[in-house]
Amino acid sequence: MRIVVTNCNTTQEMTEEIVRGARAAAAPGTTVTGLTPGWGPASAEGWLDSYLSAAAVLDTLRTYDGPAYDAVVLAGFGEHGREGVRELVDVPVVDITEAAAHLACLLGRRYGVVTTLDRSCGQIEDSLETAGVARNCAAVVGTGLGVLDLAGDPGRTEAAFLTAAERARDAGAEVLVLGCAGMTGLQQAVGEKLGMPVVDGVAAAVKLAESLVTLGLTTSRAGGYQQPLPKERRWGRPARGADGA
Amino acid sequence: MRIVVTNCNTTQEMTEEIVRGARAAAAPGTTVTGLTPGWGPASAEGWLDSYLSAAAVLDTLRTYDGPAYDAVVLAGFGEHGREGVRELVDVPVVDITEAAAHLACLLGRRYGVVTTLDRSCGQIEDSLETAGVARNCAAVVGTGLGVLDLAGDPGRTEAAFLTAAERARDAGAEVLVLGCAGMTGLQQAVGEKLGMPVVDGVAAAVKLAESLVTLGLTTSRAGGYQQPLPKERRWGRPARGADGA
Amino acid sequence: MRIVVTNCNTTQEMTEEIVRGARAAAAPGTTVTGLTPGWGPASAEGWLDSYLSAAAVLDTLRTYDGPAYDAVVLAGFGEHGREGVRELVDVPVVDITEAAAHLACLLGRRYGVVTTLDRSCGQIEDSLETAGVARNCAAVVGTGLGVLDLAGDPGRTEAAFLTAAERARDAGAEVLVLGCAGMTGLQQAVGEKLGMPVVDGVAAAVKLAESLVTLGLTTSRAGGYQQPLPKERRWGRPARGADGA
């Protein structure tokens, strides 16, 4: 089967890292195709970025013209858009936020999320709530590091993660979730130091997407996730380039 | 004071209707400026539309170059984007969804929302939940009419609204909320027939925006709604026109 | 329009301070009339006081024979009675507890309340819960100061407030609510020191009352807030004076 994994930002290096993580998790017969939105934010850090990212990801999937695929993985932790993609495509859609939480619930009584900036915690909380998996979330804790800073100094990143993880554990977490697609590499290192399972959302989402495809299950059209109605839609204004605001 | 009221879709007629409603509610010294996004959906009906609308509204406000304003009213009922706008601008931001609910809570023990298509109910429920005002919402009920159909046959619209309102009342609602910016005209007619107060979100949001401005209150920067970080962002791809998908 | 603002206790000085705050918030055409109950507690601090206050406020409004008014503001933070007043009068009724919370929800993701004695926290929590606005309340924190002590030593009051506010912020609050009608004067001083918006309930309630009146909205009679049934009621025993218990 083919799974399309969409980065939520325009940074190609991050797509590549996400695709590496997805491929490491995928079953032998699964092909992973990474997509980088042609527009949107260079990194998604906050609500404005998240809404911009959601539209860009939708546009990217809407105009995708590559080989047919069997499932979509949305690789923006805590970012918006998953319900819109469920309307758009006929294959299963799994968001890494919910995916990590679903698996974490199976591994302990309470889980905690460690993410990048504190400002992202609220989005993640809301995303878990509406996905229906917030009940057993003990805490969402920020490390103070930006999305694109994660790769900079591995030691600093790991130390910041461990500090935040301890706060989550004190709040009752027995399992940790990596709260950013760019944290995938941290899983092994910190898991051993913490003595707790650490769930990576990209890997979790790939496995859940494969599961749904294998079982022949896809999004219900019987309620809120019907196909978008045919109408005029404009996806951005003509002749626009990048800007720094 | 000047309040900018943003339509969530590209339909100019609807902006005009919203502005009429806003002006009817505004205090003598308040100037209402309507904004129609230069891109996005012709009407917002469902999640894909809502996320596209959120980005378009953000872009519209980001690139706005008219006279300075004191508050923003977001006139898309149940649509996304309000937290992003709170990051973007330094003035108070009021979304008509939450605004109607806030006032409705003051008028009865439980309120109900009557909206357009059933597919919109879920978004509204989530929007009320994250805004912190879902606790006293008895029901969100659809009329089966699309956003742009509301104006078509006033008799049919009113009948559909009354039928839906009865379902909300049976679920415990003592107050009704008009669940679409395009329903503003219905308020008086159905209020009398139902014997219940009917709250229009546009009017409610204008009054709440005026209240915040008068009291010198604006969005907190102390937590999740900090200003967007400076970074590269692309707001749509170059040279794109409208399409019908 | 005329708004009647009822103090919840018999201390005339506090009524005057509340009225000053209400007038400062009111629109040019709004007349504020303060009412001091003819009986009840000298200050409301705890459940017994609160229930006594509720009956006294109801009696005060029931026997009011001044000029007609358009709305009632109940100026006892966390005190009981609002639903009874909604039954009694035909105009909108806004309680300062709920009013502050409604506006605070518009200004940040979570708000906190700073109040007088710790023993008042529980009443406030219940009042926010039943008003439907507790979901986004991060904490209700006491300063340890009694209602009538607030005015005594401004420096001590401000210091106590700031200490309590920090606890609320640590619990996640991004916006603060002044949890006592007698705290109105603190708003500006502490807002700047804390870098957070500070909402005063009296001011908030005045704006919400004006909003409802302007929009022609009043309490629903369709459910729980019907007019009191005609029956024999005795409002206190004959020939009773004050006592110190």
Next chain:
Amino acid sequence: MRIVVTNCNTTQEMTEEIVRGARAAAAPGTTVTGLTPGWGPASAEGWLDSYLSAAAVLDTLRTYDGPAYDAVVLAGFGEHGREGVRELVDVPVVDITEAAAHLACLLGRRYGVVTTLDRSCGQIEDSLETAGVARNCAAVVGTGLGVLDLAGDPGRTEAAFLTAAERARDAGAEVLVLGCAGMTGLQQAVGEKLGMPVVDGVAAAVKLAESLVTLGLTTSRAGGYQQPLPKERRWGRPARGADGA
């Protein structure tokens, strides 16, 4: 031991009926003393009545000068005041609303409450919520009968109760609670017809009060229910008689 049972209204016949029910439930060594407030409403039906009743009951207990007692039972179903009485007296205080719910939770997975007028349902819901026992309440249903109408036509009362009970059962109730102190006589008749346990709040409260006294337990002074602070309080205006409003 001696238990004081306070009626919530001024109707002496109802006090007598409540006392009969309390005595039927009491252990051999328990003396039941009924108290009728010297002021307040003739019956408590709605929020205004409830707040008036709360102050009158507090005043009645405050000025009580009979023999010492070991516990207080508050016999107003869904009425306010229990937290204030907990501040006032040093013995255990049990409200019939919470008492019935506590026992009902032990008898089935979900319970339902059948009460008098529909307008009382909201108060009961709030009372159960703040007492901490609403989680397993499936429904609160009104019979449409007023408090003082219950005794009028036993056949009509029973029929109205059975109709309401069926609605509660359809909502999931496996146990019923009599939602008015004046319904005590119905317990046996309707229990058999419904094939469900029926809990009377007065009887339940007497047993819980006896239990607490026997175990040497009384209200905690460690938090919200501290003794009322000494201060000036006026319990009603001088020289007031009854009125019909």
Next chain:
Amino acid sequence: MRIVVTNCNTTQEMTEEIVRGARAAAAPGTTVTGLTPGWGPASAEGWLDSYLSAAAVLDTLRTYDGPAYDAVVLAGFGEHGREGVRELVDVPVVDITEAAAHLACLLGRRYGVVTTLDRSCGQIEDSLETAGVARNCAAVVGTGLGVLDLAGDPGRTEAAFLTAAERARDAGAEVLVLGCAGMTGLQQAVGEKLGMPVVDGVAAAVKLAESLVTLGLTTSRAGGYQQPLPKERRWGRPARGADGA
């Protein structure tokens, strides 16, 4: 009346201690019969023990052939099985977990539970939640002592209890619950030191059981707690002895 009190483990000494506590709480006319399961764990500490204990307790009651009894008290704090016993017997069934919580709710606004090992906290939380009394539980805190260690060094046990109790109080508890049947002796000593009421589940359950019996109330058969269906059931494998795993 006769109340059967079932220990949840096979340790006879603990049954005796529980029976002593039950008898101290019982009314003069109440006979307490202790039952020790013939199989199961020597102490219940964790989920595996709890499920084993539930089956053993059910088997013990199923095969009981002593004098008829009027109620069952299940004396395993936080242990499973109560719903099954409600199906099995025709008399009221009270679990000490829920019993302590029910009485604690009457004594303060929030209660806390102090239990043995930290690993037991989760079970207790779930047990309170499904019993419908978790809403006012501020915290469940472990002492770090095992069930059978409680009796070892009274000073150490009391000190550990006091430390845990302070954590519960800091979380808002105004009343304490002894979270293990083996803690019964602690009640008086720590209650005075803490200045808070301390509720023992065994005593609470005895009083609640007596109350239900006196009122003629027993488990509803109208919903989930119908009698077990007749079918083949095997209660353990032939010829099994004890083991140490």
Next chain:
Amino acid sequence: MRIVVTNCNTTQEMTEEIVRGARAAAAPGTTVTGLTPGWGPASAEGWLDSYLSAAAVLDTLRTYDGPAYDAVVLAGFGEHGREGVRELVDVPVVDITEAAAHLACLLGRRYGVVTTLDRSCGQIEDSLETAGVARNCAAVVGTGLGVLDLAGDPGRTEAAFLTAAERARDAGAEVLVLGCAGMTGLQQAVGEKLGMPVVDGVAAAVKLAESLVTLGLTTSRAGGYQQPLPKERRWGRPARGADGA
């Protein structure tokens, strides 16, 4: 990898049916081993059965001496025991109840469960709640058919399922969950008729178990699910046979 799938009852035919379903869902490299408890109920229908089943399943896994396995699937829908198995074994444990709910959450906004007897609904609700996935469950509905009746008359079973499914849909379900391991065969037939995705718990659990194994994740030992403490435990009384009670 090898997955052990445990039936919750002693009916060998049902184990075989479950194993067939598990194998149909398993990946090529997965070996499925079915286990039938040597004791327990012939079918699990109600709380007593469920607790007996939990102990029997734990005993079966505890004394298992077959080839090593990589994960356990617990195939009793709504039955107890999963937390105990998580303590007992070092490999991932997935219960079919939670598994079906986790996948259902990915397919629609709300899901519903259709199960056998009405008496089982409560257990399922509690199981979903404590697993952390009840938030998006719209309804749990019984068909009125016993576990062992499902196979009897396929037409009757399908009709009863469809009737119950419509009730779930009316309550808001967009996805259905088969609420019994013995319903596996129904999935395809009813899915088409209903136009909704239908999730089978056995298949879901196999895929989730495979996912966890592939990702190297297993139950956290950092909190509530530590290994059982060494102590004396007796798993049933000596020399017991089957009986019909």
